[in-house]
Each structure stands twice: as structure tokens, then as C-alpha cells.
Amino acid sequence: MAGFDLLSDQGLRLDGRRSNELRKIQCKLGVFSQPDGSSYLEQGNTKVLAAVYGPHEIRGSRAKRLLDQVLVNCQYSMATFSTGERKRRPRGDRKSQEMSSHLRQTFEAAIKTELYPRSQIDIFVEVLQADGGNYSACVNAATLALVDAGIPLHEYVTSCTTVLAPPPATSWDDEKLEEGEIALVDASHREETSGSPTLTVAALADSGRLVLCQVGQRLHLDRMNRALERALQGCKDVRDVLDEAVRDHLANCGISEAASS
Amino acid sequence: MFAMPVDTKRIQGPEVSVPYDQFLAQQSQQSNEEAIGKERIDGRKSDELREIFLKTAVLSQAKGSAYIEMNNTKVICSVFDPREIPRKSEFSVNGELFCEFKYAPFSCRRKRGHQQDSEEKEMSAYLKRALEPAVCRHEFPNLQVDVYALVLENDGSALAAAITCAGLALADASIPMFDLVVAVQMGISITGKKFLDPTLEEEAYCFTLSGSDEKGSFGRVTAAFLPSLEQFSQVVQDGSMVTETYVEVLKELAHASKDAYRLSQECLLKAVQTSKEIKNAEQKN
Amino acid sequence: MALKLLSDAEKVFILHGVKDDFRCDGRTRQEYRPIEVETEIVSNASGSARVRLANTDILVGVKTEIDTPSPTKPNEGKLEFFVDCSANATPAFEGRGGEELATEISNTLSKAYLCETVFDLQSLCILPGQQCWKLYVDILILECGGNLFDGVSLAVKSAIYNTKVPRIASATIDGGVVDLQLSDDPYDFQTLDVSSAPVLVTLTKIGERCVVDPTAEEEACSLVSVVLAVTEKGRCVTTLVRGEGSLHEDTLIDMLKVGTSLGIEMNKALKAALKLEQSKGENKERFGFLK
Numbered sequence: 009m010a011g012f013d014l015l016s017d018q019g020l021r022l023d024g025r026r027s028n029e030l031r032k033i034q035c036k037l038g039v040f041s042q043p044d045g046s047s048y049l050e051q052g053n054t055k056v057l058a059a060v061y062g063p064h065e066i067r068g069s070r071a072k073r074l075l076d077q078v079l080v081n082c083q084y085s086m087a088t089f090s091t092g093e094r095k096r097r098p099r100g101d102r103k104s105q106e107m108s109s110h111l112r113q114t115f116e117a118a119i120k121t122e123l124y125p126r127s128q129i130d131i132f133v134e135v136l137q138a139d140g141g142n143y144s145a146c147v148n149a150a151t152l153a154l155v156d157a158g159i160p161l162h163e164y165v166t167s168c169t170t171v172l173a174p175p176p177a178t179s180w181d182d183e184k185l186e187e188g189e190i191a192l193v194d195a196s197h198r199e200e201t202s203g204s205p206t207l208t209v210a211a212l213a214d215s216g217r218l219v220l221c222q223v224g225q226r227l228h229l230d231r232m233n234r235a236l237e238r239a240l241q242g243c244k245d246v247r248d249v250l251d252e253a254v255r256d257h258l259a260n261c262g263i264s265e266a267a268s269s
Numbered sequence: 270m271f272a273m274p275v276d277t278k279r280i281q282g283p284e285v286s287v288p289y290d291q292f293l294a295q296q297s298q299q300s301n302e303e304a305i306g307k308e309r310i311d312g313r314k315s316d317e318l319r320e321i322f323l324k325t326a327v328l329s330q331a332k333g334s335a336y337i338e339m340n341n342t343k344v345i346c347s348v349f350d351p352r353e354i355p356r357k358s359e360f361s362v363n364g365e366l367f368c369e370f371k372y373a374p375f376s377c378r379r380k381r382g383h384q385q386d387s388e389e390k391e392m393s394a395y396l397k398r399a400l401e402p403a404v405c406r407h408e409f410p411n412l413q414v415d416v417y418a419l420v421l422e423n424d425g426s427a428l429a430a431a432i433t434c435a436g437l438a439l440a441d442a443s444i445p446m447f448d449l450v451v452a453v454q455m456g457i458s459i460t461g462k463k464f465l466d467p468t469l470e471e472e473a474y475c476f477t478l479s480g481s482d483e484k485g486s487f488g489r490v491t492a493a494f495l496p497s498l499e500q501f502s503q504v505v506q507d508g509s510m511v512t513e514t515y516v517e518v519l520k521e522l523a524h525a526s527k528d529a530y531r532l533s534q535e536c537l538l539k540a541v542q543t544s545k546e547i548k549n550a551e552q553k554n
Numbered sequence: 555m556a557l558k559l560l561s562d563a564e565k566v567f568i569l570h571g572v573k574d575d576f577r578c579d580g581r582t583r584q585e586y587r588p589i590e591v592e593t594e595i596v597s598n599a600s601g602s603a604r605v606r607l608a609n610t611d612i613l614v615g616v617k618t619e620i621d622t623p624s625p626t627k628p629n630e631g632k633l634e635f636f637v638d639c640s641a642n643a644t645p646a647f648e649g650r651g652g653e654e655l656a657t658e659i660s661n662t663l664s665k666a667y668l669c670e671t672v673f674d675l676q677s678l679c680i681l682p683g684q685q686c687w688k689l690y691v692d693i694l695i696l697e698c699g700g701n702l703f704d705g706v707s708l709a710v711k712s713a714i715y716n717t718k719v720p721r722i723a724s725a726t727i728d729g730g731v732v733d734l735q736l737s738d739d740p741y742d743f744q745t746l747d748v749s750s751a752p753v754l755v756t757l758t759k760i761g762e763r764c765v766v767d768p769t770a771e772e773e774a775c776s777l778v779s780v781v782l783a784v785t786e787k788g789r790c791v792t793t794l795v796r797g798e799g800s801l802h803e804d805t806l807i808d809m810l811k812v813g814t815s816l817g818i819e820m821n822k823a824l825k826a827a828l829k830l831e832q833s834k835g836e837n838k839e840r841f842g843f844l845k
Contacts, residue, residue, distance in 0.1 A: 034844055036844050041699075057642055057696065081648075085640065088615070088690070089599040091598060094619065098638045098694075099649075130641075132640070132641040134696070394661075401798045402798060403800075476669075488791075500802055509671050510791075512810055519807065
């Protein structure tokens with residue numbers, strides 16, 4: 009178990025958040041001009057860039073093409089300086105490959121794949137700074153990039169990581185103590201690596217359908233529901249933030265271009 | 270790009286080893302440096318090339334080959350027939366050159382590995398860029414010509430020797446070319462002394478400041494030249510040089526490469542004549 | 555390099571523009587596009603910088619680690635360059651696609667920083683023959699809009715300028731084991747001297763003339779370009795001839811002269827920009843990618 013308490017007696021987390029509070033999300037659509045869609049997303053200290061190319065003709069071997077739907081190609085990569093200790097390779101290691109395939113699964117569910125048979129959509133995400141919830145930040149950033157690229161989605165797909173923290177030893181609120189473990193939404197790196205069970209969820213937030221659900225460490229089935237509910241609520245909160253960003257971007261994108269030209 | 274798979278069966282030797290000579294008495298090194306500073310150890314003038322021995326068709330297996338010897342710097346080059354570019358699906362209008370530059374394990378003071386290290390890869394890239402402009406690549410679209418340069422002994426100017434040698438080997442392989450390629454290296458020391466075609470010691474001397482402050486220019490320049498077209502195909506430079514000195518060095522290199530060019534031409538001519546004589550003799554028989 | 559597909563007519567248009575000293579974006583042949591530099595972008599790195607040169611976007615992070623010096627240079631620290639061409643820039647860089655370009659850039663940089671007059675590696679020495687600092691300069695290419703080499707060198711120089719190497723409180727050898735004590739104060743650090751570090755200036759030959767700071771489209775019209783590493787004093791420390799073409803002696807000499815004079819200016823401009831940013835101290839506005 010953790011050497012330090014994830015929750016203070018007052019029910020506050022290490023960075024001062026309450027258990028159901030997201031980190032500050034700042035994002036921008038259309039950061040680059042060459043990709044068809046791009047976005048930058050900061051979730052606390054986790055910073056992610058995403059770029060989308062496509063839909064376009066299949067690159068490389070034609071055997072890969074699918075006759076009834078679009079091929080979604082994802083690449084997850086981390087800058088060598090993004091982590092506390094220097095990473096030797098930005099991609100190609102097992103963890104990145106796993107992340108890439110998880111991203112592919114997630115977006116195959118979110119994109120209206122049947123619209124572009126025999127074509128390909130590339131989604132590239134680059135983690136510039138890692139501070140927990142990397143996968144979630146990548147999904148959120150890639151969603152924005154897909155919106156920027158104008159690729160039809162069923163709905164926003166957002167992701168959230170929760171950690172089940174042991175309750176504080178003493179609390180001002182005795183009722184809370186009896187509830188047992190507390191689910192912390194949008195976990196930071198320190199919370200993720202504390203050894204407590206983590207649950208990462210990607211969901212189509214409006215309809216509440218799960219796309220990906222991943223558990224780390226042992227999570228008792230009784231606690232599953234609590235964590236899942238928190239995570240889904242987190243996804244919905246993220247969705248609202250993203251939606252606002254998209255509306256903001258659309259309202260302003262014509263104006264800023266007109267002003268600069 | 271074609272890469273050999275790693276040979277795991279071969280005994281690699283210790284991963285890190287240090288040549289013993291750096292533990293030799295500092296004095297001898299210093300006196301050596303002083304000696305180079307005065308005049309060249311082999312008695313050459315500052316703008317004099319070493320004696321060059323060139324020979325083509327030294328290997329029977331390769332389509333074309335050449336050997337160059339500049340005193341102790343020895344390089345052998347082989348060129349193979351155009352072949353299909355491996356792992357390539359699109360059509361390319363121009364043929365490609367694949368160049369591999371390799372120091373033989375025994376060629377330098379320290380032991381070289383069997384695999385290409387990063388320095389050798391860099392050298393391969395220089396070799397490729399030096400040769401490319403000289404070759405009529407449109408004559409063999411979608412095909413690749415392999416050029417291998419192996420340094421048997423390195424006593425300075427190895428890259429220059431390899432480029433000259435590879436140029437000859439390409440000609441020997443009857444690859445259509447716009448011009449022969451020759452390369453020459455020049456070093457300039459902090460004291461302002463110039464060394465054309467430097468030896469290994471002189472090369473090192475041209476890259477040390479030896480305590481003096483940075484006022485003069487120093488460094489090394491290797492230039493590959495297409496003499497009849499008067500074009501530089503590659504310039505590799507290091508050290509620290511002011512423009513005037515750099516320009517001077519380039520001009521002298523262009524001039525010097527004409528001497529090397531004559532030798533290359535003579536060598537090719539001789540090769541053609543001998544092959545003609547052999548043919549004539551065969552016909553008589 | 556990201557390949558742009560251009561028709562012959564487009565190429566001719568660019569060629570004529572270069573000939574008349576009036577390029578597609580209105581620049582003359584020796585004019586740069588606007589350049590933005592921002593330091594301290596990544597908090598996990600000891601130093602970082604981002605350079606945006608019109609469409610070219612480069613992020614550099616410097617990390618410091620403790621290492622043992624190489625036996626041939628016991629008094630020197632180490633400097634290592636690593637370039638990562640992100641697939642964000644172009645799908646061609648996916649997987650190992652950008653590796654060739656990446657090695658070319660990192661080789662050029664390590665050659666440019668090799669000379670002892672350019673960067674003082676001895677300042678990275680902690681205990682001669684025992685311990686030294688190793689700087690990992692990691693370069694991430696996020697978008698290629700032409701002129702990568704120049705952008706990368708500017709970003710590298712800014713990031714090293716921004717690098718904070720922790721001060722060593724005490725270094726002792728106890729029975730062959732080195733004992734290092736780092737200073738506890740996060741504001742107690744040493745910075746590195748980059749005053750004589752070079753910037754790269756690329757001169758691209760288009761038609762009969764050469765231009766600086768080519769766009770990706772202009773690069774597609776060129777067969778050969780010369781990359782010069784120039785220090786503030788106007789010294790050339792590395793030369794690289796790129797592309798499949800060759801150059802006449804006079805052209806090359808012209809390029810050298812133009813390149814060095816531009817290199818001096820670039821160094822000065824960068825120095826001024828970095829000083830200006832530093833003078834704002836902690837209160838400076840932070841933009842990152844959100845601007």
C-alpha cells in the first residue's frame with residue numbers, strides 16, 4: 009500500500025482536489041496546418057498533441073484495406089523527455105504498442121467507420137509531458153482532432169482514469185469512513201503509481217456506453233460499480249469541457265482567420 | 270535500405286576497451302605534436318599529395334572494383350550489377366545508389382566492430398552523396414547499384430580515398446557516369462599550417478587547439494569534386510574556420526583534385542589498354 | 555522529408571519567383587519567415603524550448619543525468635543528441651519512417667557541437683575520470699514546413715541556454731565509491747554557456763539562385779542545399795551538402811559568404827530574444843501550444 013495518504017483528513021487529494029474533481033483541462037483545436045485535424049490538450053500537467061490524417065487511400069500494402077469499413081490506424085508515442093526519467097525510445101516498446109491498439113479499438117467504436125470503406129484514417133498522438141492518465145488524455149485529444157478533421161463520429165468519446173483510494177485514517181465526517189474506499193476521478197501520476205487499484209474507462213459519454221474498460225491491480229467486484237460510476241461521471245464531465253471547446257473553436261475560427269488575412 | 274541481420278554467433282570481444290596508447294607518457298605525444306608543427310614527418314610539402322597507387326579490376330566476383338593506396342591508407346571498393354530495389358513498391362524514375370563504408374576491424378588503432386557503427390553510417394551517407402551526382406541514374410530506373418568501400422588501413426584521408434576509389438570502381442563496372450569523382454582532404458592547424466592529404470597524426474593535429482586561444486582557423490575539409498564539370502559533389506568540414514580561410518582551402522582542394530583526376534584517368538586508360546591487348550592476344554591464338 | 559507533390563507549372567512558378575527575388579510568400583531570397591521561440595515548455599526536463607518557424611514546429615527537451623566520463627576524455631562531460639520525427643508531422647514518419655532523417659539531423663548537430671571552441675564540455679565535469687554530467691538533448695519534430703535544420707538548431711541552442719544543471723554541494727571519493735551531494739535548493743543551479751554555440755543556416759539552390767529558409771514547396775524544387783553551422787563570430791564549424799545535386803565552385807563560395815553573414819545575424823537575434831525572455835523572469839506570459 010501507499011507510503012503516503014492519497015486523501016487527507018479533510019477529504020482532499022494530494023493536489024488539493026476533491027475526489028470527484030477533474031484536473032483543469034485546457035485545449036485547442038487546429039494547432040497545426042498540415043494534418044487534416046489536430047489538437048492540443050492539457051489535463052493538469054499531462055500534455056498531449058494529436059494529429060489526424062485522412063480519410064485517404066490505404067498506404068503501404070493494399071492487403072490491409074477493409075471492404076466494408078475504414079481502417080483506423082493509431083500510433084501512440086511519448087517524447088523521450090516526457091517522463092521523470094528519460095525514456096530511451098519514443099515508441100515501439102510493448103507499452104506503446106498496447107496503447108496504440110487500445111486507441112484503435114476505442115476509435116473504431118466511435119468513428120462511423122461504414123462511411124469510408126477501403127480508406128484509412130491515421131490518428132497519431134504524442135505525449136509531451138506525462139503526469140498520469142496518459143491514455144485518457146490521448147483519447148480526449150484525439151477526439152478533438154477527429155472533430156477538427158471533420159470525421160463523423162457517433163458521439164464524443166471521452167476517457168477518464170479513476171483510482172480507488174483507501175479512506176483516510178481519521179475523518180471529520182464519520183459517515184464517509186464507513187463507506188470504505190473512495191474513488192478518485194482523473195488520477196494524477198502519483199495517485200496512479202500508489203499501488204491502489206485503477207480503472208480506466210473510455211465511453212461514448214452521451215449514451216453512457218462503454219468502449220474500453222481496463223483494470224490495474226486487484227479490484228474487488230463489490231467496488232467495481234462505485235469506481236465505474238465515478239469514471240463514467242468523469243467521462244461526462246470531460247465531454248462537457250470538450251464540447252465547449254469545440255463550440256468555442258467553431259465560433260471563433262472564422263473570425264481569427266478573417267482578422268489575420 | 271538493406272540491413273544485414275545481426276550476427277549473434279560471432280564472438281564480439283569486450284564491449285568497451287581502450288587502446289593502450291593513451292596511457293603512454295604524455296611527453297612523447299607532445300614532442301610528436303611539436304614535430305608535426307614544424308614540418309611534415311614524411312617530408313612532403315604542405316600542398317603535396319602522397320604517392321597514389323590505383324588499380325582497377327582487383328576482384329573477380331564484383332562487376333567492378335578498384336584499389337587505392339596512399340602510403341598507409343588503403344581502401345578497396347567493389348561495385349555490383351544493378352538489381353531490383355529490395356522492399357520497394359513504387360516506381361522510381363532514377364536508379365538508386367546503395368553505399369556502404371566500412372573500416373576493417375584491423376584498420377584502425379582501436380578495433381572496429383563487424384557491424385557498421387554510427388560513424389561508418391555517416392561516412393556511407395557522405396560517400397553516397399559524393400557519388401550520386403556523377404552517376405547517370407536515369408539509365409537504370411527502379412534499380413539499385415551497390416557500392417562497398419572497405420578501408421583496409423586508415424592512415425588519414427580515408428573518406429577521400431574511399432570516394433576516389435569508389436568513383437573508379439563505378440567506372441570499372443561500366444556504370445554510365447557524367448564524370449569521374451575524386452576527393453581530397455586538407456587539414457589546417459591552429460598555427461595556420463596547411464596539410465594537403467593529411468596522415469592520421471596530422472588529421473588529429475588539425476583538430477586540437479593545444480592550449481592556444483581561438484584566433485586562427487583550424488579544422489579539416491574533405492571535398493569530392495567532379496573535375497571536368499567543375500562541380501563539388503560533397504564537402505565535409507569540421508573544426509572552426511573563418512570564411513576567407515575556408516574559401517582558400519576549397520580552391521586549393523579543387524586544384525589538387527585535378528592531379529588526382531589525372532591519375533584516375535591514366536589508371537582507367539591503362540586498364541582498357543591491357544584488356545584490349547589480352548583480347549588481341551586471344552584472337553591471335 | 556515530407557514530400558510535397560508539385561506539378562511542373564507550380565515548380566516553374568516558384569523558380570521564376572526566386573529568379574525575380576520575389577518568392578511566393580512575398581519574401582526576398584535572403585529573408586527568413588517569422589520565428590517564435592519560447593523556453594521552459596516541458597516541466598519534466600531540465601531545459602526546454604519550442605521553436606515555430608512559420609509551419610515548422612520543433613520541441614526540444616534537455617535532460618541531465620550523471621554518467622562516467624569516457625576514458626579518452628576524463629575531464630569532459632557528455633552531450634548526446636536524439637531526434638524523433640513524430641508521425642504528427644507527416645504519416646511517412648510513422649513507425650521507423652523518420653529514422654533516416656533523424657540520424658542525419660542528430661549527426662549534423664553532434665558534429666557541430668563537437669569542437670571544443672563551440673561548447674565547453676569541461677564545464678560538465680564533476681570529478682575528473684569519475685563522474686560527469688550527461689546532457690540528453692531530445693529533439694521532437696512536430697511539423698515540417700521546410701527548413702528543419704535551421705529550426706532545430708535554434709531550438710537546441712535555446713534549450714541548452716535554458717538548461718539548469720543542479721549544483722553539486724559536495725563530491726567526495728570514499729574507498730573508490732563516489733559520493734555526490736546535490737544542492738537541496740531548487741534555485742541553486744548552474745547554467746551553460748552557449749555564447750559560441752552554432753546555429754545552422756541552410757542555403758537551398760533553386761534554379762541558378764540560392765535562397766534561405768525555404769518552404770516545403772520550395773524544397774521540392776531544389777536538388778541541392780548546403781547546411782552551414784555558423785557561430786556568432788562568423789566561424790564555420792560544420793558543413794553538410796544535402797541532396798542529389800552538385801555545386802560549382804563559385805556557387806559554393808558565394809553560399810559560404812552569404813551563409814556566414816546570415817549566421818552571425820541569426821545568432822545575434824536569437825541571443826537578443828533569449829535575453830528578452832529571461833529578463834521577464836518568472837512573470838513572463840506562458841503560451842505553449844494554447845496560443
